[in-house]
Amino acid sequence: MVHTRQGATGGTLAGTHEGKPGLPRGRSKLPAPAVQASQRERLLRAVVAAVAEADYAVVTVADIVKRARVSRAAFYTHFSDKEGCFLAAAREGGQLLDSWVVGATRATAPGTADEEVLRVACRAFLAFMASEPEFAKIFYVDMPAAGPRAVDQLSRAQRRYADLNQAWHERAQRRHPDWPVLPADAYLGLAGATAELVRTRVDAGQTGTVPELEDTVVALHLAVMAAQRWPAASRGPDRGTH
Numbered sequence: 001m002v003h004t005r006q007g008a009t010g011g012t013l014a015g016t017h018e019g020k021p022g023l024p025r026g027r028s029k030l031p032a033p034a035v036q037a038s039q040r041e042r043l044l045r046a047v048v049a050a051v052a053e054a055d056y057a058v059v060t061v062a063d064i065v066k067r068a069r070v071s072r073a074a075f076y077t078h079f080s081d082k083e084g085c086f087l088a089a090a091r092e093g094g095q096l097l098d099s100w101v102v103g104a105t106r107a108t109a110p111g112t113a114d115e116e117v118l119r120v121a122c123r124a125f126l127a128f129m130a131s132e133p134e135f136a137k138i139f140y141v142d143m144p145a146a147g148p149r150a151v152d153q154l155s156r157a158q159r160r161y162a163d164l165n166q167a168w169h170e171r172a173q174r175r176h177p178d179w180p181v182l183p184a185d186a187y188l189g190l191a192g193a194t195a196e197l198v199r200t201r202v203d204a205g206q207t208g209t210v211p212e213l214e215d216t217v218v219a220l221h222l223a224v225m226a227a228q229r230w231p232a233a234s235r236g237p238d239r240g241t242h
Helices: 033-056 060-066 073-078 080-108 114-131 133-145 148-173 184-203 206-226
Strands: none
Touching: 033 060, 033 073, 033 080, 033 114, 060 073, 080 114, 080 133, 080 148, 080 184, 114 133, 114 148, 114 184, 114 206, 133 148, 133 184, 133 206, 148 184, 148 206, 184 206
């Protein structure tokens, strides 16, 4: 099944060299480390693009090297198999996401309200996914079905999200002693709920609409971590009896 994307353009993590010149053959003027770094970057972008378009199970090493414009031998210099390449690409995308979110929160002015810092972090997270639709698709749709190693890596990413929430909450509690003390499972639950909200839109081909989840995600986090009531303006339609 090919997942189409509504309201989203291709991300940088899936920018491939398919149809473009490959690296110079034979003795290159580039230093060997530079050639290897370029090969690896091409391969990581190629596997994201290939899996986002055709799903993990059907993508082959031949598909990846064709998009990357490198040789099959170069592929095996960097990775032992398709799975290793795929997991490396997902891991590096996750690291870039972490840097994006942390950078956004650190850029807030001193004295910014804790609730606003949380909103900035949520906004950055959602914006990243919308700007990298191919990565969002492989992360939320393909990784859960790509085998035990991928599932374990996805679980570690969820725990990383939970750790960031816990760190924000514990800092904020110093200024808000009335906020509840939470078990670790609560932070993991928030990570899972957020992932499901995003995954549903990504799986439906609506990655470009992910930023629309901002108010819901922020309200959900504040309801759990700050015991704040759900904002009236954010409530859904009345589902009572008629």
